[in-house]
Amino acid sequence: MTTSIAIETKGLTKCFGDVVAVNDVSLHIRRGEIFGFLGLNGAGKTTTIRMLLGMIKPSAGSVSLLGTNVQPGQRAIWQRVGYMVETPHAYPDLTVRENLEIIRHLRQLNEADAVEKIITQMGLTQYADRTARVLSLGNAQRLGLAKALMHHPDLLLLDEPANGLDPAGIVEVRNLLRSLAENNGVTIFISSHILSEVARLATRIGVVHEGLLVKELDTKEISAQEEQRLVVDVRDIGAAQSALGKAGIRTSSNGKNSLAITDKPSIQNPGKIATLLVEAGCPPVRLIVEQGDLESYFLELVGTHSREETK
Amino acid sequence: MNTLSNELVPALQVEFQKVRRTKTLWLTALAFLLATGIGGLFMYIMKDPERARQLGIIGAKAQVLGGTADWPSFFNLMFLLLSIGGLIIFGFIFVWIFGREYSDKTYYDMLSLPTSRVTIVIAKIITAAYWSMALILLVFVLMLGIGATLQLPGWSSATTMHGLVFLLGTGALTILTCIPFALIASVTRGYLPAVGGIFLVLVLGQIISQIGYGQYFPWNIPMMYSGAAQALSGKPAAPFGFVSYLLVALVGIISIVVTGAWWRYADQT
Numbered sequence A: 001m002t003t004s005i006a007i008e009t010k011g012l013t014k015c016f017g018d019v020v021a022v023n024d025v026s027l028h029i030r031r032g033e034i035f036g037f038l039g040l041n042g043a044g045k046t047t048t049i050r051m052l053l054g055m056i057k058p059s060a061g062s063v064s065l066l067g068t069n070v071q072p073g074q075r076a077i078w079q080r081v082g083y084m085v086e087t088p089h090a091y092p093d094l095t096v097r098e099n100l101e102i103i104r105h106l107r108q109l110n111e112a113d114a115v116e117k118i119i120t121q122m123g124l125t126q127y128a129d130r131t132a133r134v135l136s137l138g139n140a141q142r143l144g145l146a147k148a149l150m151h152h153p154d155l156l157l158l159d160e161p162a163n164g165l166d167p168a169g170i171v172e173v174r175n176l177l178r179s180l181a182e183n184n185g186v187t188i189f190i191s192s193h194i195l196s197e198v199a200r201l202a203t204r205i206g207v208v209h210e211g212l213l214v215k216e217l218d219t220k221e222i223s224a225q226e227e228q229r230l231v232v233d234v235r236d237i238g239a240a241q242s243a244l245g246k247a248g249i250r251t252s253s254n255g256k257n258s259l260a261i262t263d264k265p266s267i268q269n270p271g272k273i274a275t276l277l278v279e280a281g282c283p284p285v286r287l288i289v290e291q292g293d294l295e296s297y298f299l300e301l302v303g304t305h306s307r308e309e310t311k
Numbered sequence B: 001m002n003t004l005s006n007e008l009v010p011a012l013q014v015e016f017q018k019v020r021r022t023k024t025l026w027l028t029a030l031a032f033l034l035a036t037g038i039g040g041l042f043m044y045i046m047k048d049p050e051r052a053r054q055l056g057i058i059g060a061k062a063q064v065l066g067g068t069a070d071w072p073s074f075f076n077l078m079f080l081l082l083s084i085g086g087l088i089i090f091g092f093i094f095v096w097i098f099g100r101e102y103s104d105k106t107y108y109d110m111l112s113l114p115t116s117r118v119t120i121v122i123a124k125i126i127t128a129a130y131w132s133m134a135l136i137l138l139v140f141v142l143m144l145g146i147g148a149t150l151q152l153p154g155w156s157s158a159t160t161m162h163g164l165v166f167l168l169g170t171g172a173l174t175i176l177t178c179i180p181f182a183l184i185a186s187v188t189r190g191y192l193p194a195v196g197g198i199f200l201v202l203v204l205g206q207i208i209s210q211i212g213y214g215q216y217f218p219w220n221i222p223m224m225y226s227g228a229a230q231a232l233s234g235k236p237a238a239p240f241g242f243v244s245y246l247l248v249a250l251v252g253i254i255s256i257v258v259t260g261a262w263w264r265y266a267d268q269t
Helices: A045-052 A076-080 A096-106 A114-121 A137-149 A167-184 A195-201 A219-225 A237-246 A264-268 A270-279 A294-310 B002-020 B023-047 B049-054 B057-066 B071-103 B106-110 B117-150 B157-188 B192-210 B218-226 B228-233 B242-265
Strands: A005-016 A019-030 A034-038 A060-065 A081-084 A155-159 A187-192 A204-209 A212-218 A228-233 A258-261 A286-291
Touching: A005 A045, A005 A187, A019 A045, A019 A060, A019 A187, A019 A204, A019 A212, A034 A045, A034 A167, A034 A195, A045 A060, A045 A155, A045 A187, A076 A081, A081 A137, A096 A114, A096 A137, A096 B002, A096 B106, A114 A137, A137 A155, A137 A167, A155 A167, A167 A187, A167 A195, A187 A195, A195 A204, A195 A294, A204 A294, A212 A219, A212 A294, A219 A294, A228 A264, A228 A270, A237 A258, A237 A270, A264 A270, A270 A286, B002 B023, B002 B117, B023 B071, B023 B117, B071 B106, B071 B117, B071 B157, B071 B192, B071 B218, B071 B228, B117 B157, B117 B242, B157 B192, B157 B218, B157 B242, B192 B218, B218 B228, B218 B242
Parallel strands: A034 A187, A034 A204, A081 A155, A155 A187
Antiparallel strands: A005 A019, A005 A060, A204 A212, A228 A258, A228 A286
16 A cells, blocks of 8 residues: 555654653654654654654554554564664674675565675775774764665665764765655655754754654745844834834844844845834844844744743 | 564574674683683593692592593583583673673664564574584583593493583573573663673572572572582482473573563663
8 A cells, every 4th residue: 555644653652751752743744755853862853763663662642654553563664664773883893794784684685786785875885894893983874874775765764864974974965865865755754953954955844842843844944944134132122013013014023122024125224124213212232134044943943942831 | 484484594694693703702612612621621630649639629629529530520520510601601692692782782773674573582592592502512522632632531432422412401401591691681781780690590599509499490400400519519419300391491481482572562762
């Protein structure tokens, strides 16, 4: 049976004693999507990935991958899923090639040259006969990715895949993953705490914080967060909002005594905003055009969520 | 069944490949080589009583343990070494095969695969058992070489066959009693608590033997079977039979089932 949904979770929850690691997370990820799963350390990303992979049982809710429910004893589905959980680890006494041979056997791949192909694809040729013990973190990461990709999966679940890679390696992996999604229709689920990296690759992002999925953004929304904005700090925020509102300029709060304006004419002509505010008797204390960045947005998002939780 | 064998063969290949390249394999072989060498040294000393007296305590101890220098004594001495050393070394093999997956964090790679986790557990247990049995055969071959070199008296094909059967029997019983350490290594995700468990059963075995219930403590049975318990205590061994063997079998079987269930159902965090 084919389904257009690659990953579906319903009310996914995991508690460790009194600690709720993942709280009621529902995801619908379509085939061919690259979904970035973002969160700070300890937000519940790895626990979610482990539940997706059937490594830990949810306290509540369900997981379905490629139309198949994940449950103990379920095996057929794993032929179509590749994964890398946490920092990649390998048998230190075995060579790169032998480590990959182990996965080939356990994945019951009959393709005899599967190992050589993936070694070439991942740029591991010159390290193929070195033991995993002496690999750099970047090459260990490549080995981890090679293990995840060797069997040409339909779905990839990757935990921090760019971790430890040098800038060239990061670009290489990004291009590889993008190509897998665009050309082969592979669905990719990436967890990361580095928003900028995920933003360059993902077609959709889910932000998780303290176990909760607090926000989902698509490509358009991601791009919007990277746009310029005019930040205006004032002493009387109410009067400033009122004066700008009368002039037809939409503002949004940017923290205490600070407004953000995103409409292009205002950004191109900040003097007009300053004049308006001076005339209204609430001159700006600071007025600056800022380049929007996802990191700030992300931190704001999780910060806001934490504040709301505290209330 | 067909599915199990289709999965088991590759899983066994994987486990053998891991073992083949590790230094632990050679360390365990070295331990048994040393044990057999020590047994041979005792025989060498006992062959010449004058030399034994000159060596004082070591010579005297060798007399107590092994008796005279002949093939039956050599086998008895090796049964003793194997009963105690076997539990430690075989136990460590089981702990290492399971515990290393957690200490190296390679267990993640074995959890979401077309090969079932139970098959992987079975392959690991078979590998550990095979490794342990190979060590016993190594001991036997070394014994033949050492005994022939020392020209020990009392050789006969019947004595040798009897010795081999008892070595293998002691080994098989010891292997069954070592499987729980694989479970401990899995549950505790590493080596240390499981190694502690090996030494705990050694101590407990001595205490339980002293109070007269050794035949009901499965980890004592290999020692009683081989006659090493009698040699150690100097007293006639407590009677043991079907119930004792049943207990050993139950320890092995229950440990396999629980280890398999633990890998299959427990949260692998």
